[in-house]
Amino acid sequence: MKIAKYLTLLCLTVPIIAVEHDISIENTNYTISKVPSPDDDRVLYNYNRLRLTDKIKEGNWFAHIIADIDNYYGEDYIDSFEYQFLRGIKADTPFDIETNAKNYGNGEVFGRLHRFNVGYADEKHHVVLGLQKITMGVGRIWTPTDLFNPRNPLALEPDQIYGNFSLSYTYALDELSQAMVVVAKRHDGSYKYAGRIKGNINIGDVALDVYSSNDAEMFAYELEGNLFNTGIEWRSEGGYYKDKLLDKDFYQTILGIDYGFVNGLTVMAEWLHSSETYKADDILNYQESSLSYNRHLSSDYVGASAYYDFNLLYNGALIMIYSPEDQSSFISPLITYSISDDASLSAGAMLYTGDDESEFGNIGNSYYLRLKATY
Secondary structure (H helix, E strand, C coil): CCHHHHHHHHHHHHHHHCCEEEEEEEEEEEEEEECCCCCCCCEEEEEEEEEEEEEEEECCEEEEEEEEEEEEECHHHHCCHHHHHHHHCCCCCCCCCECCCEECCCEEEEEEEEEEEEEEECCCEEEEEEEECCCCCCCCCCCCCCCCCCCCCCCCCCCCCCCEEEEEEEEEEECCEEEEEEEEECCCCCEEEEEEEEEEECCEEEEEEEEECCCEEEEEEEEEEECCCCCCEEEEEEEEEEECCCCEEEEEEEEEEEEECCCCCEEEEEEEEECCCCCHHHHHHCCCCCCCCCCCCCCEEEEEEEEEECCCCEEEEEEEEEECCCCEEEEEEEEEEEEECCEEEEEEEEEEECCCCCCCCCCCCEEEEEEEEEC
């Protein structure tokens, strides 16, 4: 089913229930210099995303729509293997969420339906149907328990994640406990299911998760709390995974801490461990499976990040991922200048270190400028 049919349905149904609209328009523009593949020359290209967001509310009912127009400008990058590979990865939904790309010589433009859902919420019940983000996990860099919307920490925008066409229901057992069930329809017509029960005990918040689909199974946990009332937040998540596509069983876990200093500095560290590793071809060839972001080349990774407000106008962020096995690393610094309350200008980089045979060492550095404005 095409996007146009959903937009038509939206236009017919929203006016009936809608009273309150919270509409915003956001434009994000990147100018990027990078080496798409090891054998390529450095290229310069521009990526622009125009995003329309509408949050609709009437009593206990609500709807959420996010629609994007994406434009890539730079013929050398559009012709690269990286661009073609990334464009080939589709959302795990039973219908296309993107329009066909319009190529105009030096660039391509296409539309995308990022979120489209309706729901109901009261003190006990929270129901959402449609294209949505299913939130699971407590990790900041890695979220191994999130098989619906996993983050890719190596991406330019790790939180820009495809939605799932699903029905989710959350029931509040009490003020600190809840149970959630999810069923989602996939691109191949099959279904994936998940359940979660979350509560609070002396050590903090704890949750138990289950997941099942035709390509994976998961039995997992989540833990999050304050370390002896020191202000240090600690968290852990992980569990047992069955990779039905590649016939592997493994466990995976993260352990992380973060702390905010009074001077505005926030630091975080996280460790990821997997009992199984994968070959590069297996990781690349199964990008659209449930465990795409749970497959790693090494058993262990260490990640860290820091965020600091220099003053009212400038802030800085830094993220690093290190592989002890081959001693390679990924480092991403970012400096942001606030032009106004609704606009910012940022300069950043994605840097890779290590020898040519290491995981990160054979990737070329990227540099970018980002201009973001909200209307």
